[in-house]
Amino acid sequence: MKQLDPMVFIAVFQEMLGGLFWPLVVFIVLGALAFIAVIIRDRGINSHWLVRAEFVALLGGFVGVGLMLWATASSPGDLLGGPIDWLLAAAIWIAGAAGAAIVSYVGLSLAHHARR
């Protein structure tokens, strides 16, 4: 009776995000696919774009944490409750950074090819 069921998590996340849930899933999948597609097309990772994407990622991480603080009516000091809080904040930062890096890298690549 007490076992992990992915359907339960999908149900909960659907309730949490409402109408945003499926568009968000589609956006994440498309973003990941687009990233793979531009790497294949460009035959590798372009280090100039990567460095710029990493700068955007730094910002994206803080935007992610900031959004979470806003959504939960918390303040930065609340993140220091204990090690699990630091881990949660780090995980949110990494998720925000990864998302921002992928989106900006794909954007840079597409913009470059559009100019040519």
Place this chain on the structure above:
Amino acid sequence: MGLYLNPEPSRRNILGLLAAAGAGITARPAHAAPKVASRARIVIAGAGAAGLAAASRLAARLDGASITLIDARKAHFYQPGFTLIAAGLKPKAYAISATRDYLPAGVMLIEDSVAVFEPQANRVRTVAGTVIDYDFLIVATGLQLDYGAIAGMETGLIGREGIGSVYAGPDAAEATWREMARFTEKGGIGLFHRPETEMKCAGAPLKYTFLTDDRLRRAGTRSKSKLIYAAQNRALFSVPIVSEKVRMLFEERDVAMVYDHVMTAIDPGRRIATFRTPNGPAEIGYDFINVIPPMRAPEAVRRSGLGWQSGPFAADGWLEVDPATLRHRRFPNVFGIGDVAGVPKGKTAASVKWQVPVAVDHLIGTIEGRISTETYAGYTSCPLITRIGRAMLVEFDYNNNLVPSFPGVIAPLEELWISWVMKEIALKPTYIAMLRGQA
């Protein structure tokens, strides 16, 4: 109020749970089991959290049964949101939806109340006079807030004269916030207490004390204020280890504690509450008070003969059910779930989360001619808010054992942001999924 975690997690589960950002629920959804063909007539009295969750699970597991929900109230209230509304953290609408939003396909809803239970005859009568026969009855009526038992108190006073009361509904929770906000502008004496009866979410009186303390600090008026918590017996919480932790936190936050104080009367004009104590009546003045009335089984249940006939749950009419199976001890085709169940712990949504699958499996077991082995150990949970942005994820069972869902990861007696985050964003979606039988 309530959280819906797993009382017996494995390490593998914990990783999966954390990966899912602590949305934290692990019961198998209702759709996982094969359907059972049955013509059984099942009546569920009450369409709150327990009634709707039971209806969803029964509808998903039975084929051909007649399932009837009876509840006069059209609105559905997400009660765990009341303390957040009363602390100005959520709008009133956060807790309000409609019962019909969660009504499973094939389940009939009668918008009426049960006036008379006739368990010997296997039927109920509604206020409007409809007689409904059943093969199985699930009593999920919730409880009655007995404001009248406090002399001088009535719900019309909530939101006036420094009087708040979190439990009476979304309007009362919002009115309580207005009154608390007024109080924090100037400061003064804040008085908090709890009744001596069983009550829903026994953590809420404590949470609300902590939230008022935090609001005063943020408003810069804490130094002009005195907060008093009047406990109904010698403890602040029924689980001793949690009670002791709350005592430490109250001392740290400068909340004065008095014990063995049961509120008997309130004088809104003079702003004085009267308590029964071992040393006779005691009066405490206040500028703001969170009144929590005695709680009992609804009148129709108290008159039904279904309540305990002796022991600690008899006086207030709580349903005489087996604590492990939620099956009635004298009428085996009757089950009691949610607040009305006469069990030692847990009038919370978290209890409902774990009671419903057990009661439903026993009911379906009877239909199938098998004996269910599912049991409920009294798991309940309280994300005990200690300030805005922090909470303690307290989970326990009938025996006052702590049963943390994430042992060694989320400490139950630490004020953590992750526990607050769960309460803020994951619990309501989990609750809604529970109503739909998906969690």
